[in-house]
Amino acid sequence: MANFANIQLHTGFVVDPFLSELVDKIALRNPTYTIGTKGIDEQMRERLSSVRPRGRGNFNERVDGLRYIYKLNVHCGSELLGSISVDVRYVRTSGSELVYCINSWRINNERGSQNVTKTAKLDVAVRTAKRVFVPQNMNELMEQTENTVSNSMRDTLMDLRRPIASGHLVGRTIDLHHYLYLHLNNMEIPPELKRDVEPTFTSAKYHNAMSEYRLANHMANMPYRYYRAHNGGYIHWRQDTQDSGTAVSQDNRTAVFSAFEELSEQTQNHISVLQLMQDNELVLDVGYRYNGDCFAVVDHT
Numbered sequence: 001m002a003n004f005a006n007i008q009l010h011t012g013f014v015v016d017p018f019l020s021e022l023v024d025k026i027a028l029r030n031p032t033y034t035i036g037t038k039g040i041d042e043q044m045r046e047r048l049s050s051v052r053p054r055g056r057g058n059f060n061e062r063v064d065g066l067r068y069i070y071k072l073n074v075h076c077g078s079e080l081l082g083s084i085s086v087d088v089r090y091v092r093t094s095g096s097e098l099v100y101c102i103n104s105w106r107i108n109n110e111r112g113s114q115n116v117t118k119t120a121k122l123d124v125a126v127r128t129a130k131r132v133f134v135p136q137n138m139n140e141l142m143e144q145t146e147n148t149v150s151n152s153m154r155d156t157l158m159d160l161r162r163p164i165a166s167g168h169l170v171g172r173t174i175d176l177h178h179y180l181y182l183h184l185n186n187m188e189i190p191p192e193l194k195r196d197v198e199p200t201f202t203s204a205k206y207h208n209a210m211s212e213y214r215l216a217n218h219m220a221n222m223p224y225r226y227y228r229a230h231n232g233g234y235i236h237w238r239q240d241t242q243d244s245g246t247a248v249s250q251d252n253r254t255a256v257f258s259a260f261e262e263l264s265e266q267t268q269n270h271i272s273v274l275q276l277m278q279d280n281e282l283v284l285d286v287g288y289r290y291n292g293d294c295f296a297v298v299d300h301t
Contacts, residue, residue: 004028008036009069010045014062016054016070018098019086023072025126026084026133033133034075035084045069054086055098074133081133082106084125087118100125104132138254142237145228149290156280156288160216163209171200219282222298227271229293233258234271270297 004027009015015023023035037045049067052059071085082104089099102117102125109116117128136144163169170176179197182189200206227236238255257263263271274281274289274297282288287297 006031006034008034008038009072010037010042012066013037013045013049013069014066015072016068016086018054019070019072019084019100021122022084022100022125022129025122026074026129029130030076030133032076033081035072037069037072038075039073039080040071048085055088055096074129076133076135079135081135084129089118089120102128102132106132106134138235138256141228141230142226142235142254145294146226146237149226149288149294149296150224152280152290153282153288153296156282157216157220160212160282164213169200169206169209172196215282215284218284219288219298222285224287224296225267225299227263227267227295227297230256231258233260234263266300267297271295 004024006027007015007023026033027035040048046067048071049069051061051067053068054070071083073083074081082102085101085103087099087101088096090096097120099118099120100122102119103113103115105115107115107117107128112118117132119125119128167173175193175196179189179193181187182193225236227234234257235254238253260268260271270286273283273286274295275292277283277289279289279291285298287295289295
Protein backbone atom coordinates (compact mmCIF):
# COMPACT_ATOMS: atom_id res chain seq x y z
CA MET A 1 0.00 0.00 0.00
CA ALA A 2 1.28 3.44 -0.90
CA ASN A 3 1.81 5.94 1.88
CA PHE A 4 -0.98 8.42 1.14
CA ALA A 5 -1.74 11.07 3.76
CA ASN A 6 -5.49 10.64 3.23
CA ILE A 7 -5.41 6.95 4.19
CA GLN A 8 -5.92 7.17 7.93
CA LEU A 9 -6.12 4.14 10.21
CA HIS A 10 -6.29 3.76 13.97
CA THR A 11 -3.15 2.43 15.61
CA GLY A 12 -2.82 -1.35 15.42
CA PHE A 13 -4.33 -1.87 11.97
CA VAL A 14 -3.17 -2.30 8.38
CA VAL A 15 -5.34 -2.48 5.25
CA ASP A 16 -6.22 -5.95 4.00
CA PRO A 17 -3.90 -6.69 1.03
CA PHE A 18 -6.78 -7.45 -1.37
CA LEU A 19 -8.47 -4.16 -0.47
CA SER A 20 -5.23 -2.19 -0.52
CA GLU A 21 -5.01 -1.60 -4.27
CA LEU A 22 -8.55 -0.22 -4.44
CA VAL A 23 -7.84 2.01 -1.44
CA ASP A 24 -4.73 3.40 -3.13
CA LYS A 25 -6.57 4.19 -6.35
CA ILE A 26 -9.39 6.01 -4.54
CA ALA A 27 -6.92 7.93 -2.38
CA LEU A 28 -4.84 8.97 -5.40
CA ARG A 29 -7.85 10.02 -7.46
CA ASN A 30 -9.48 11.94 -4.59
CA PRO A 31 -6.83 13.67 -2.45
CA THR A 32 -9.51 15.62 -0.52
CA TYR A 33 -11.21 12.41 0.59
CA THR A 34 -10.12 10.41 3.63
CA ILE A 35 -10.26 6.62 3.56
CA GLY A 36 -9.89 4.83 6.86
CA THR A 37 -11.35 3.83 10.19
CA LYS A 38 -12.95 7.20 11.01
CA GLY A 39 -16.47 6.57 12.30
CA ILE A 40 -15.78 2.90 13.15
CA ASP A 41 -15.73 2.33 16.90
CA GLU A 42 -13.24 0.14 18.71
CA GLN A 43 -15.51 -2.88 19.03
CA MET A 44 -16.44 -2.76 15.35
CA ARG A 45 -12.80 -2.36 14.30
CA GLU A 46 -12.04 -5.63 16.06
CA ARG A 47 -14.96 -7.37 14.33
CA LEU A 48 -13.91 -6.04 10.91
CA SER A 49 -10.30 -7.16 11.20
CA SER A 50 -8.27 -10.30 11.66
CA VAL A 51 -4.74 -11.48 12.31
CA ARG A 52 -4.79 -12.87 8.76
CA PRO A 53 -6.06 -11.32 5.49
CA ARG A 54 -9.68 -11.90 4.53
CA GLY A 55 -10.18 -15.37 3.05
CA ARG A 56 -6.50 -16.28 3.29
CA GLY A 57 -6.11 -18.60 6.22
CA ASN A 58 -2.72 -19.83 5.01
CA PHE A 59 -1.09 -16.49 5.92
CA ASN A 60 1.06 -16.37 9.04
CA GLU A 61 0.19 -13.83 11.70
CA ARG A 62 2.19 -10.61 11.49
CA VAL A 63 5.18 -10.43 13.79
CA ASP A 64 4.36 -6.77 14.53
CA GLY A 65 0.93 -7.73 15.89
CA LEU A 66 -1.01 -5.52 13.45
CA ARG A 67 -4.47 -6.67 12.40
CA TYR A 68 -5.71 -6.68 8.81
CA ILE A 69 -8.84 -4.54 8.53
CA TYR A 70 -11.13 -5.31 5.61
CA LYS A 71 -13.69 -2.50 5.76
CA LEU A 72 -12.99 1.24 5.58
CA ASN A 73 -15.15 4.36 5.44
CA VAL A 74 -14.79 7.01 2.75
CA HIS A 75 -15.32 10.62 3.87
CA CYS A 76 -15.27 13.99 2.18
CA GLY A 77 -14.69 16.30 5.10
CA SER A 78 -17.28 15.31 7.70
CA GLU A 79 -19.61 13.74 5.12
CA LEU A 80 -19.65 9.94 5.00
CA LEU A 81 -19.78 8.99 1.31
CA GLY A 82 -19.90 5.25 1.89
CA SER A 83 -17.57 2.36 2.58
CA ILE A 84 -15.40 -0.21 0.82
CA SER A 85 -14.75 -3.71 2.06
CA VAL A 86 -13.73 -7.25 1.16
CA ASP A 87 -16.05 -10.24 1.24
CA VAL A 88 -15.84 -13.89 0.30
CA ARG A 89 -18.27 -14.95 -2.40
CA TYR A 90 -19.01 -18.61 -3.05
CA VAL A 91 -19.42 -19.68 -6.66
CA ARG A 92 -20.73 -23.19 -7.39
CA THR A 93 -18.41 -23.74 -10.34
CA SER A 94 -15.16 -22.30 -9.02
CA GLY A 95 -15.48 -22.26 -5.25
CA SER A 96 -14.86 -19.12 -3.24
CA GLU A 97 -13.46 -15.83 -4.46
CA LEU A 98 -12.65 -12.49 -2.89
CA VAL A 99 -14.80 -9.56 -3.98
CA TYR A 100 -14.78 -5.82 -3.46
CA CYS A 101 -17.91 -4.38 -1.83
CA ILE A 102 -18.83 -0.77 -2.57
CA ASN A 103 -21.48 0.54 -0.18
CA SER A 104 -23.24 3.85 -0.86
CA TRP A 105 -26.69 5.36 -0.52
CA ARG A 106 -26.40 6.22 -4.22
CA ILE A 107 -26.56 2.51 -5.09
CA ASN A 108 -30.11 1.20 -5.24
CA ASN A 109 -30.29 -2.45 -6.27
CA GLU A 110 -33.59 -4.20 -6.83
CA ARG A 111 -32.14 -7.53 -5.67
CA GLY A 112 -29.58 -8.51 -3.10
CA SER A 113 -28.02 -5.93 -0.83
CA GLN A 114 -29.84 -2.72 -1.72
CA ASN A 115 -26.94 -0.29 -1.32
CA VAL A 116 -23.97 -2.55 -2.14
CA THR A 117 -22.22 -3.44 -5.39
CA LYS A 118 -19.96 -6.50 -5.30
CA THR A 119 -17.33 -7.35 -7.90
CA ALA A 120 -14.16 -9.40 -8.13
CA LYS A 121 -12.75 -7.02 -10.77
CA LEU A 122 -10.65 -4.11 -9.59
CA ASP A 123 -11.44 -1.90 -12.61
CA VAL A 124 -15.19 -2.34 -12.04
CA ALA A 125 -14.76 -1.49 -8.35
CA VAL A 126 -12.77 1.65 -9.26
CA ARG A 127 -15.44 2.81 -11.74
CA THR A 128 -18.22 2.15 -9.25
CA ALA A 129 -16.39 4.06 -6.52
CA LYS A 130 -15.84 6.98 -8.89
CA ARG A 131 -19.55 7.07 -9.75
CA VAL A 132 -21.04 6.77 -6.26
CA PHE A 133 -18.51 8.42 -3.96
CA VAL A 134 -19.61 11.95 -4.78
CA PRO A 135 -20.43 14.56 -2.11
CA GLN A 136 -24.06 15.54 -1.85
CA ASN A 137 -25.14 18.72 -3.54
CA MET A 138 -27.18 21.24 -1.58
CA ASN A 139 -30.55 19.84 -2.57
CA GLU A 140 -29.53 16.27 -1.70
CA LEU A 141 -28.15 17.48 1.62
CA MET A 142 -31.41 19.26 2.46
CA GLU A 143 -33.53 16.29 1.40
CA GLN A 144 -31.51 14.03 3.66
CA THR A 145 -31.68 16.59 6.48
CA GLU A 146 -35.46 16.96 6.27
CA ASN A 147 -36.03 13.20 6.09
CA THR A 148 -33.67 12.42 8.95
CA VAL A 149 -34.84 15.22 11.25
CA SER A 150 -38.56 14.73 10.58
CA ASN A 151 -38.31 10.95 11.17
CA SER A 152 -36.35 11.48 14.37
CA MET A 153 -38.86 14.09 15.57
CA ARG A 154 -41.72 11.69 14.86
CA ASP A 155 -40.02 9.07 17.06
CA THR A 156 -39.49 11.66 19.82
CA LEU A 157 -43.17 12.65 19.70
CA MET A 158 -44.17 9.00 20.03
CA ASP A 159 -41.83 8.56 23.01
CA LEU A 160 -43.30 11.63 24.72
CA ARG A 161 -46.85 10.41 24.22
CA ARG A 162 -46.26 6.76 25.09
CA PRO A 163 -46.58 6.80 28.93
CA ILE A 164 -50.04 8.41 28.72
CA ALA A 165 -51.18 6.83 25.45
CA SER A 166 -50.31 3.32 26.60
CA GLY A 167 -52.20 3.79 29.87
CA HIS A 168 -49.64 1.78 31.82
CA LEU A 169 -49.35 4.50 34.50
CA VAL A 170 -53.03 4.18 35.41
CA GLY A 171 -52.97 0.71 36.92
CA ARG A 172 -56.40 -0.97 37.09
CA THR A 173 -58.51 0.81 34.47
CA ILE A 174 -61.70 -0.63 35.98
CA ASP A 175 -61.01 1.43 39.11
CA LEU A 176 -60.55 4.56 36.99
CA HIS A 177 -63.83 3.91 35.17
CA HIS A 178 -65.61 3.42 38.47
CA TYR A 179 -64.09 6.60 39.91
CA LEU A 180 -65.04 8.72 36.87
CA TYR A 181 -68.56 7.35 36.80
CA LEU A 182 -69.17 8.25 40.43
CA HIS A 183 -67.49 11.65 40.11
CA LEU A 184 -69.30 12.75 36.96
CA ASN A 185 -72.66 11.70 38.35
CA ASN A 186 -72.12 13.49 41.67
CA MET A 187 -72.13 10.24 43.59
CA GLU A 188 -70.08 9.52 46.69
CA ILE A 189 -66.67 7.97 46.00
CA PRO A 190 -65.63 5.32 48.55
CA PRO A 191 -62.43 6.17 50.46
CA GLU A 192 -60.69 2.99 49.33
CA LEU A 193 -61.38 3.85 45.69
CA LYS A 194 -59.98 7.35 46.21
CA ARG A 195 -56.92 5.80 47.82
CA ASP A 196 -56.38 3.51 44.81
CA VAL A 197 -56.92 6.13 42.09
CA GLU A 198 -56.07 9.66 43.18
CA PRO A 199 -52.38 9.24 44.13
CA THR A 200 -51.57 8.16 40.57
CA PHE A 201 -53.00 11.31 39.01
CA THR A 202 -51.54 13.69 41.56
CA SER A 203 -48.04 12.20 41.48
CA ALA A 204 -45.05 14.04 40.05
CA LYS A 205 -44.49 11.12 37.67
CA TYR A 206 -47.95 11.43 36.14
CA HIS A 207 -47.72 15.23 36.06
CA ASN A 208 -44.46 14.99 34.09
CA ALA A 209 -45.88 12.37 31.71
CA MET A 210 -48.98 14.48 31.03
CA SER A 211 -46.83 17.57 30.43
CA GLU A 212 -44.80 15.66 27.85
CA TYR A 213 -47.96 14.27 26.26
CA ARG A 214 -49.45 17.76 25.90
CA LEU A 215 -46.16 19.11 24.56
CA ALA A 216 -46.07 16.39 21.91
CA ASN A 217 -49.67 17.00 20.86
CA HIS A 218 -49.08 20.73 20.61
CA MET A 219 -45.82 20.48 18.65
CA ALA A 220 -47.09 17.76 16.31
CA ASN A 221 -49.37 20.29 14.61
CA MET A 222 -46.77 23.02 14.15
CA PRO A 223 -45.32 24.03 10.75
CA TYR A 224 -41.54 23.63 10.57
CA ARG A 225 -38.56 24.78 8.56
CA TYR A 226 -35.47 22.63 8.50
CA TYR A 227 -32.00 24.14 8.92
CA ARG A 228 -28.58 22.58 8.63
CA ALA A 229 -25.23 24.09 9.61
CA HIS A 230 -22.95 24.24 6.56
CA ASN A 231 -19.53 25.83 6.05
CA GLY A 232 -19.93 28.29 8.90
CA GLY A 233 -23.47 29.28 7.92
CA TYR A 234 -26.79 27.54 7.36
CA ILE A 235 -28.84 26.12 4.51
CA HIS A 236 -32.58 25.48 4.24
CA TRP A 237 -35.27 25.15 1.59
CA ARG A 238 -36.04 28.39 -0.20
CA GLN A 239 -39.21 29.93 1.14
CA ASP A 240 -40.80 30.48 -2.25
CA THR A 241 -40.63 26.76 -3.12
CA GLN A 242 -42.47 25.79 0.06
CA ASP A 243 -44.99 28.58 0.43
CA SER A 244 -46.08 29.42 -3.08
CA GLY A 245 -44.90 26.55 -5.22
CA THR A 246 -42.93 28.94 -7.42
CA ALA A 247 -41.10 27.11 -10.18
CA VAL A 248 -37.43 27.01 -9.23
CA SER A 249 -34.71 25.00 -10.92
CA GLN A 250 -33.42 21.98 -9.03
CA ASP A 251 -30.09 23.71 -8.44
CA ASN A 252 -31.74 26.70 -6.76
CA ARG A 253 -34.14 25.06 -4.33
CA THR A 254 -31.79 25.54 -1.39
CA ALA A 255 -31.13 28.90 0.24
CA VAL A 256 -27.58 29.40 1.53
CA PHE A 257 -26.69 31.74 4.39
CA SER A 258 -22.95 32.24 4.71
CA ALA A 259 -23.21 33.31 8.37
CA PHE A 260 -25.56 32.76 11.29
CA GLU A 261 -26.27 36.49 11.42
CA GLU A 262 -27.85 36.38 7.96
CA LEU A 263 -30.79 34.37 9.29
CA SER A 264 -33.88 36.21 10.46
CA GLU A 265 -33.78 37.40 14.06
CA GLN A 266 -36.54 34.99 15.05
CA THR A 267 -34.73 32.04 13.46
CA GLN A 268 -31.47 33.04 15.16
CA ASN A 269 -33.27 33.12 18.51
CA HIS A 270 -34.85 29.71 17.98
CA ILE A 271 -31.62 28.05 16.85
CA SER A 272 -29.74 29.66 19.75
CA VAL A 273 -32.18 28.06 22.17
CA LEU A 274 -31.96 24.67 20.45
CA GLN A 275 -28.16 24.80 20.52
CA LEU A 276 -28.41 24.75 24.32
CA MET A 277 -30.57 21.62 24.34
CA GLN A 278 -29.71 17.94 24.22
CA ASP A 279 -29.95 15.96 20.98
CA ASN A 280 -33.49 14.77 20.15
CA GLU A 281 -35.05 17.40 22.42
CA LEU A 282 -38.27 19.30 21.70
CA VAL A 283 -38.83 22.87 22.93
CA LEU A 284 -42.32 24.39 23.18
CA ASP A 285 -43.06 26.79 20.28
CA VAL A 286 -39.35 26.80 19.34
CA GLY A 287 -38.54 23.57 17.54
CA TYR A 288 -36.60 20.33 17.62
CA ARG A 289 -32.88 19.66 17.88
CA TYR A 290 -31.70 16.54 16.03
CA ASN A 291 -28.04 17.29 16.74
CA GLY A 292 -25.73 20.29 16.90
CA ASP A 293 -26.01 20.87 13.14
CA CYS A 294 -29.60 20.00 12.22
CA PHE A 295 -32.79 21.60 13.50
CA ALA A 296 -36.51 21.78 12.82
CA VAL A 297 -37.57 25.34 13.66
CA VAL A 298 -41.20 26.33 14.23
CA ASP A 299 -42.31 28.61 11.42
CA HIS A 300 -44.34 31.49 12.89
CA THR A 301 -44.78 33.35 9.58
